[in-house]
Amino acid sequence: MRLGFPMLLPLLLLLLLRPWGVTRALSYDPTWESLDRRPLPAWFDQAKFGIFIHWGVFSVPSFGSEWFWWYWQKEKKPQFVDFMNNNYAPGFKYEDFVVLFTAKYFNANQWADILQASGAKYVVFTSKHHEGFTMWGSDRSWNWNAVDEGPKRDIVKELEVAVRNRTGLHFGLYYSLFEWFHPLFLEDQSSSFQKQRFPISKTLPELYELVNRYQPEVLWSDGDGDAPDHYWNSTGFLAWLYNESPVRKTVVTNDRWGVGSICKHGGYYTCSDRYNPGYLLPHKWENCMTIDKFSWGYRREAEISDYLTIEELVKQLVETVAYGGNLLMNIGPTGDGTIPVIFEERLRQMGTWLKVNGEAIYETHTWRSQNDTVTPDVWYTSKPEKKLVYAIFLKWPISGKLFLGQPIGSLGETEVELLGHWQPLTWTSSQPSGITVELPLLSIHQMPCKWGWTLALSNVI
Secondary structure, three states: OOOOHHHHHHHHHHHHOOOHHHHOOOOOOOOHHHHOOOOOOHHHHHHOEEEEEOOOHHHOOOOOOOOHHHHHHHOOOHHHHHHHHHHOOOOOOHHHHHHHOOOOOOOHHHHHHHHHHOOOOEEEEEEEOOOOOEOOOOOOOOOOEOOOOOOOOOHHHHHHHHHHHHOOOEEEEEEEOOOOOOHHHHHHHHOOOOOOHHHHHHHHHHHHHHHHHHOOOEEEEEOOOOOEHHHHOHHHHHHHHHHOOOOOOOOEEOOOOOEOOOOOOOOOEOOOOOOOOOOOOOOOEEEEEEOEOOOOOOOOOOOHHHEOOHHHHHHHHHHHHHOOEEEEEEEOOOOOOOOOHHHHHHHHHHHHHHHHHHHHOOOOEOOOOOEOOOOOOEEEEEEHHHOEEEEEEOOOOOOOEEEEOOOOOOOOOOEEEEOOOOOEOOEEEOOOOOEEEEOOOOOOOOOOOOOOEEEEEEOOO
16 A cells, blocks of 8 residues: 555654664774774864873882883893892782782772862873783683782772763773783794684783673783784674774773784874874874883882973973874872872872863864964964864963964954953054964963963854
């Protein structure tokens, strides 16, 4: 029988409401060609700023670096050997540190509150570093995990729950593919990675368990051990992650999945630690860096000059975002589970700055110019949909006038405001391009923020 329009309408509505995401979901093959076509979930580019946390057994000796075990036992660097000889009894092994790894003062709720105060939009926590100690009760890491030894707590779970219950941050996990001294990895290594006993019995089961149990929205892989991606079965795992896992729609991954994959394959690029290309990349990237200039883990011997100042950190954030990247800023808690006050101060300072200037950071796009070529320490971001360009300047001019060489203003249309001040500012046009902005006369107590300021420019080209 023929269907008239009144009868067709319900059928059309049913078709429109069908769960197309289920029946017609994209499927990815276990090849880089296919996996690299997956769009990066939008939340990651919008977030711009995350916190990295390096915590493990290495936080107990807390000397030199989170690579303490390797430098002491493998490379036998004199300063690490001397440190052990001067502070611990003969015969003391690295594994003996786990008894001292009590996490006595670890309070996941307190950590979550500090993370929230930082203004970060995601956190990445070390579930396992190269030492192999898992911060959850992995049954593949018998007698070398946080539930059976040391804290005797599921640290990953406690932090995951606190972050998701108390903050708006996306929860992510770092995972080292290899382990320095695991006998199965060393056996595979001696076979030039023709054998795959370690990834099959250790790495892959733990990766699947982490994703299914804790559902991280960032999976930050690291430590390929100089083995190729096919040894790790990286493409097979990522195909499952993107096609079938519980986080398939929201998870983002990095580029450290085997020799040759970094800065070439994966979700977003990290390319190297503390990476900043200094120009626009055609691919989303992240600058993972440390507040402590020399270590990712906590160091007891660090001096005040070893830590980046808040001015230096704000500059790193602004510069990274202007070039289209995200900033992942690292802190290292102590062995007893506290966040050192200097890290907490830096996090809270960043949050204070972002409360005023976050509009110029979160959910922004790059502009045609990333920095001003005339006035130094001026960086640009934009929101094209709102016809806004943001000029973030890190030095307040003594003259009270700021020249911006890149924007072209239009009389009667262009408006300029200082974020946190919200009064229209006077500006004049320059030829052939650029504008001069008269900044408000403010005392230090009237300043909307410290360490950097933002002009919102509407209707400039």
